[in-house]
Amino acid sequence: MSHTVEILSVGTELLLGNIANTDAQTLSQGLSELGLNVYYHTVVGDNPQRAREAVAIAKKRADIIITTGGLGPTCDDLTKNVLAEAFGKKLVFDEPSAERIRSYFAKTKRPMTDNNLQQAMLPEGCTVLANDWGTAPGCAFQAEGVHVIMLPGPPSECRPMFQYRAKPYLQSLSEGVIASHTLKLFGIGESAMEAQLRDQMNAMSNPTLAPYAKEGECELRVTAKAPTDAEAQALLKPTVEQVKALFGSKVYGVDVSSLEEVVEGLLREKGMTIGVAESCTGGLMAKRLTDVAGASQVFLGGIVSYTNQVKAGMLHVPQHLLDQFGAVSPEVALAMAEGARKALGCDIALATTGVAGPDKDDWDNEVGTMFVAIATPDGTHVRPLKLGSRPVRARLRTQTAHHAFDLARRYLTGLPYEDGAV
Amino acid sequence: MSHTVEILSVGTELLLGNIANTDAQTLSQGLSELGLNVYYHTVVGDNPQRAREAVAIAKKRADIIITTGGLGPTCDDLTKNVLAEAFGKKLVFDEPSAERIRSYFAKTKRPMTDNNLQQAMLPEGCTVLANDWGTAPGCAFQAEGVHVIMLPGPPSECRPMFQYRAKPYLQSLSEGVIASHTLKLFGIGESAMEAQLRDQMNAMSNPTLAPYAKEGECELRVTAKAPTDAEAQALLKPTVEQVKALFGSKVYGVDVSSLEEVVEGLLREKGMTIGVAESCTGGLMAKRLTDVAGASQVFLGGIVSYTNQVKAGMLHVPQHLLDQFGAVSPEVALAMAEGARKALGCDIALATTGVAGPDKDDWDNEVGTMFVAIATPDGTHVRPLKLGSRPVRARLRTQTAHHAFDLARRYLTGLPYEDGAV
Numbered sequence: 001m002s003h004t005v006e007i008l009s010v011g012t013e014l015l016l017g018n019i020a021n022t023d024a025q026t027l028s029q030g031l032s033e034l035g036l037n038v039y040y041h042t043v044v045g046d047n048p049q050r051a052r053e054a055v056a057i058a059k060k061r062a063d064i065i066i067t068t069g070g071l072g073p074t075c076d077d078l079t080k081n082v083l084a085e086a087f088g089k090k091l092v093f094d095e096p097s098a099e100r101i102r103s104y105f106a107k108t109k110r111p112m113t114d115n116n117l118q119q120a121m122l123p124e125g126c127t128v129l130a131n132d133w134g135t136a137p138g139c140a141f142q143a144e145g146v147h148v149i150m151l152p153g154p155p156s157e158c159r160p161m162f163q164y165r166a167k168p169y170l171q172s173l174s175e176g177v178i179a180s181h182t183l184k185l186f187g188i189g190e191s192a193m194e195a196q197l198r199d200q201m202n203a204m205s206n207p208t209l210a211p212y213a214k215e216g217e218c219e220l221r222v223t224a225k226a227p228t229d230a231e232a233q234a235l236l237k238p239t240v241e242q243v244k245a246l247f248g249s250k251v252y253g254v255d256v257s258s259l260e261e262v263v264e265g266l267l268r269e270k271g272m273t274i275g276v277a278e279s280c281t282g283g284l285m286a287k288r289l290t291d292v293a294g295a296s297q298v299f300l301g302g303i304v305s306y307t308n309q310v311k312a313g314m315l316h317v318p319q320h321l322l323d324q325f326g327a328v329s330p331e332v333a334l335a336m337a338e339g340a341r342k343a344l345g346c347d348i349a350l351a352t353t354g355v356a357g358p359d360k361d362d363w364d365n366e367v368g369t370m371f372v373a374i375a376t377p378d379g380t381h382v383r384p385l386k387l388g389s390r391p392v393r394a395r396l397r398t399q400t401a402h403h404a405f406d407l408a409r410r411y412l413t414g415l416p417y418e419d420g421a422v
Numbered sequence: 423m424s425h426t427v428e429i430l431s432v433g434t435e436l437l438l439g440n441i442a443n444t445d446a447q448t449l450s451q452g453l454s455e456l457g458l459n460v461y462y463h464t465v466v467g468d469n470p471q472r473a474r475e476a477v478a479i480a481k482k483r484a485d486i487i488i489t490t491g492g493l494g495p496t497c498d499d500l501t502k503n504v505l506a507e508a509f510g511k512k513l514v515f516d517e518p519s520a521e522r523i524r525s526y527f528a529k530t531k532r533p534m535t536d537n538n539l540q541q542a543m544l545p546e547g548c549t550v551l552a553n554d555w556g557t558a559p560g561c562a563f564q565a566e567g568v569h570v571i572m573l574p575g576p577p578s579e580c581r582p583m584f585q586y587r588a589k590p591y592l593q594s595l596s597e598g599v600i601a602s603h604t605l606k607l608f609g610i611g612e613s614a615m616e617a618q619l620r621d622q623m624n625a626m627s628n629p630t631l632a633p634y635a636k637e638g639e640c641e642l643r644v645t646a647k648a649p650t651d652a653e654a655q656a657l658l659k660p661t662v663e664q665v666k667a668l669f670g671s672k673v674y675g676v677d678v679s680s681l682e683e684v685v686e687g688l689l690r691e692k693g694m695t696i697g698v699a700e701s702c703t704g705g706l707m708a709k710r711l712t713d714v715a716g717a718s719q720v721f722l723g724g725i726v727s728y729t730n731q732v733k734a735g736m737l738h739v740p741q742h743l744l745d746q747f748g749a750v751s752p753e754v755a756l757a758m759a760e761g762a763r764k765a766l767g768c769d770i771a772l773a774t775t776g777v778a779g780p781d782k783d784d785w786d787n788e789v790g791t792m793f794v795a796i797a798t799p800d801g802t803h804v805r806p807l808k809l810g811s812r813p814v815r816a817r818l819r820t821q822t823a824h825h826a827f828d829l830a831r832r833y834l835t836g837l838p839y840e841d842g843a844v
Contacts, residue, residue, distance in 0.1 A: 014446075014447075014450070014463065015450055015454075015460045015461065015462075015463065016450060016451070016454050016460070016632075017446075017447045017448065017449070017450030017451030017452070017453075017454060017460075018451075018634060019447070020442045020443060020444050020446070020447040021442060021443050021446065021447070021463070022442050024436075024439075024442070024443065024465070025436075025439045025441065025442040025443070026439065027439070028436070028437055028438060028439030029438070029439030029440075030439070031439075032437075032438050032439060038437045038438070038439075039437065039466070039467065039469075039472060040437075040464065040465065040466060040472075040476075041436065041437065041443070041463070041464070041465035042462065042463070042464055042465075043446070043462065043463035043464075044461070044462060045461065047461075050461060050462075053483070054462075057479060061475075210438075212440055276726075278705075278708075281709075282708055282709055282711070282712025282713075282717070282721075283700075283705035283706065283707070283708025283709035283710075283711075283712060283724055283726070284705065284709045284712075285705070286700075286704055286705025286708070286709075286726040287703075287704055287705035287706045287708075287709045288705075289704070289705075290704025290705060290706075290726070290728065291704075291815075291816065293779065293780050293815055294780075295704070295728070296728055296729070299704075299728050300728055300729050300731070300732055301725065301726045301727050301728045301729060301732035301736070302705055302724075302725070302726035303723065303724070303725055303726070303736070304698075304705070304708040304712070304723045304724035304725070304726070305723050306712065306717070306718055306721050306722055306723045307718070307722050307723060309722070309767065310722055310723035310766060313765075313767075314723070314725070314736065314765060314766075343735075343736060344732060344736075345731060345735075357715065358715045358716075393713075393715055394713065397712075
């Protein structure tokens with residue numbers, strides 16, 4: 001049976017534009033992975049009358065209503081009151097929820113005011129969705145042919161509450177198990193990826209294939225539904241293999257979060273270390289490598305050389321290269337990588353130099369002219385990039401860092417650098 | 423007269439969770455600055471029947487409907503068709519818009535397919551909102567007591583189209599001019615800031631005062647409405663001065679974007695240069711300083727020292743300090759700043775060292791133990807921080823970088839460092 005979902009978010013802060021409705025995005029992603037159709041998002045403020053009207057509309061056009069927000073004491077538990085009323089239910093005191101709230105305050109050593117216990121008032125006969133990430137419990141009930149699920153608003157609570165509480169409940173509505181894998185690609189544009197897959201995507205129903213564009217890279221999510229997880233995995237496997245074969249070395253990982261995470265994983269496996277020398281990326285590569293917890297096992301350090309003096313002084317780039325070719329040149333990129341490798345004492349060093357804009361450099365290099373280089377125990381390599389002047393500065397820098405990490409990944413997995421393909 | 427606004431976003435990608443509805447956030451912010459009340463956000467997919475129903479609901483409960491998305495050829499110009507139909511208007515061919523579309527394609531050297539010219543079909547008698555940021559023009563009309571404004575969906579088009587096209591149109595609906603200033607604060611929590619201002623905020627109507635929490639810092643927006651800009655500015659001035667007096671040196675700027683931008687502005691003014699030495703922030707400070715276009719005028723470079731070897735070798739931190747106090751200590755933070763100042767040849771150097779987690783360091787320092795230091799021509803200073811272990815790694819790093827930039831700002835403006843206050 002096919003369900004229609006409406007996500008109803010309650011919160012004046014959304015209508016004032018203080019925050020974006022990322023809860024609706026998180027839920028929508030999760031729901032489409034479950035094969036449930038989200039047809040509407042609605043946002044109303046902390047206003048009982050307008051919330052009542054929005055619920056009346058949702059009740060008519062959806063058979064699953066998921067609410068976010070409006071559960072805490074500051075909004076008088078508006079969502080619970082309105083939904084209970086709309087479905088003719090009373091709110092009753094739930095002692096286990098009260099106990100959780102008391103112990104939450106005890107644990108975080110904050111004083112608990114009485115209105116906090118109001119959060120333990122829940123629609124009679126509901127399934128309580130215990131909140132391990134905050135105070136307001138969620139709940140779920142079915143009435144008049146509609147499933148209602150209420151989740152807290154703060155994204156740090158909404159996300160795990162959906163994942164660990166609402167999702168299992170929703171899975172019971174659909175038969176079987178949903179499983180998915182995400183392939184990450186670098187070196188191909190979203191439209192080129194889609195063009196190569198379009199016929200296949202349209203022809204598939206289980207598993208399904210969904211492309212996503214990320215900043216400068218692409219994702220493909222393969223999702224299957226089956227009576228058991230083993231059967232779902234069996235359905236996924238051939239498609240994952242097929243996509244990997246189709247895109248070859250452009251696929252840099254399955255169920256991984258980023259190129260830098262993959263690079264650090266490979267370094268850890270091989271017991272090797274990395275360092276960076278950055279001009280145009282200005283610290284971004286080091287920042288991304290150290291975003292990953294545990295980076296200190298493989299990352300030794302970096303040098304951000306924003307002037308020729310620092311390139312010559314700290315990275316030992318020969319002055320004659322700077323004079324003859326300019327800082328934005330393959331020769332200097334290579335010398336920076338070699339210099340960083342020596343200065344930092346790391347096994348692999350990555351280097352970037354280029355023009356991130358807004359203007360051409362003194363050597364008349366266009367914005368978007370970039371060189372990324374790698375120095376390894378087996379030699380060096382430089383990849384020239386022409387990223388164009390249309391992307392904004394931040395995008396140019398991100399893209400350049402992606403390319404440098406791609407060189408490291410290719411070196412560490414024994415793949416050819418394939419500069420022309422990207 | 424008081425208006426009621428509904429933002430209606432059209433796009434299946436929103437319902438699939440591929441993107442968050444940042445358009446609705448941008449518009450909501452802008453509209454509340456105009457003093458217009460946004461009561462509803464609605465999202466529907468690229469589905470004519472459901473879009474029609476959503477418009478019928480919006481027509482009943484709002485007198486200003488602003489749509490985003492659904493204007494391009496890939497969705498058959500769904501939004502325009504549905505809105506025109508709902509208000510009994512025909513679509514007519516607008517030659518100036520067609521000409522803009524042709525020249526847009528000529529300029530970007532992309533081939534133009536015929537369906538692109540469909541975008542020049544617009545509701546009869548509408549005000550055309552020319553799109554200088556993409557192909558699909560927006561439009562506005564009034565019918566049956568409702569103002570309808572249609573904007574393109576891509577955020578890079580929606581944002582400027584709102585700012586430069588829709589806003590002037592909406593301003594004409596309200597009498598007078600709206601002006602605002604944003605004060606940026608560092609070193610005070612959002613709740614503490616609100617507590618100090620609550621009574622005042624509630625008592626004010628023109629200008630109004632709205633607080634926003636950013637990652638680790640706070641904003642206060644002061645907005646006034648008056649017949650002319652000069653009168654609005656005259657209303658704003660005393661409130662801005664009053665807030666500045668109330669929060670003193672915690673206010674780091676008015677209508678500026680970030681601490682690092684302020685620091686770079688001050689350096690430029692004084693003809694001074696800066697460099698960084700980063701341990702726990704791992705490149706984030708350098709990255710933030712170089713996010714700002716034109717950073718190369720004042721930023722010389724940075725050293726990310728993720729190991730004691732790099733701290734000793736490149737920053738010349740004396741080995742006995744590392745042995746005696748450990749890398750996470752005020753002594754090493756100071757030595758890093760001094761070392762960076764010498765090695766990079768900059769006037770001011772900032773340094774960070776600390777435990778960003780997930781675990782304690784080898785010296786049993788808790789997660790969130792941080793030291794930020796500054797070395798200047800007039801001496802050095804170190805600020806110890808206990809940021810706690812509750813914030814996530816990224817937040818701890820951001821916060822630590824904020825503190826380092828705050829030291830630089832205080833030095834450059836002759837303010838006391840005031841470590842205890844933050």
